[in-house]
Amino acid sequence: MAGNRIICTTSNVDYITIRKAMCNGVRMMDELVEETGVCTTCEGCKSELDKILESVCGCKNVSLKAVIDAVKNGADTVEKVGEVTGAGTDCGRCKALVSNIIELGR
Numbered sequence: 001m002a003g004n005r006i007i008c009t010t011s012n013v014d015y016i017t018i019r020k021a022m023c024n025g026v027r028m029m030d031e032l033v034e035e036t037g038v039c040t041t042c043e044g045c046k047s048e049l050d051k052i053l054e055s056v057c058g059c060k061n062v063s064l065k066a067v068i069d070a071v072k073n074g075a076d077t078v079e080k081v082g083e084v085t086g087a088g089t090d091c092g093r094c095k096a097l098v099s100n101i102i103e104l105g106r
């Protein structure tokens with residue numbers, strides 16, 4: 001994934017803030033609104049926010065669903081999720097999120 005940038009321009013919320021919120025358990029748009037203050041008023045960034053929420057690993061293009069499925073199928077460490085899905089096996093920046101998904105099971 002490339003560097004940081006503003007995603008929600010009205011509320012001035014950047015990419016890293018959104019990813020950090022996800023690492024703290026945010027999965028749904030209403031949770032993201034509460035946690036980060038994104039406004040979700042414009043369709044453009046709303047669809048971008050949806051894409052960010054659905055994705056875990058940009059390097060390997062691994063979705064949240066794929067990681068949750070792997071966890072449900074018994075991958076109970078970041079390394080095991082990496083073996084099954086590829087998530088976290090490149091730059092490693094998504095490992096904190098993978099770890100949170102394992103912890104919460106969602």
Ligand code: FES
Pocket residue numbers: 007008009010011038039040041042043044045046
């Ligand atoms: S500027 Fe916040 S959702 Fe578009």
Ligand code: FES
Pocket residue numbers: 001056057058059060087088089090091092093094095
């Ligand atoms: S985002 Fe780089 S390994 Fe997942």
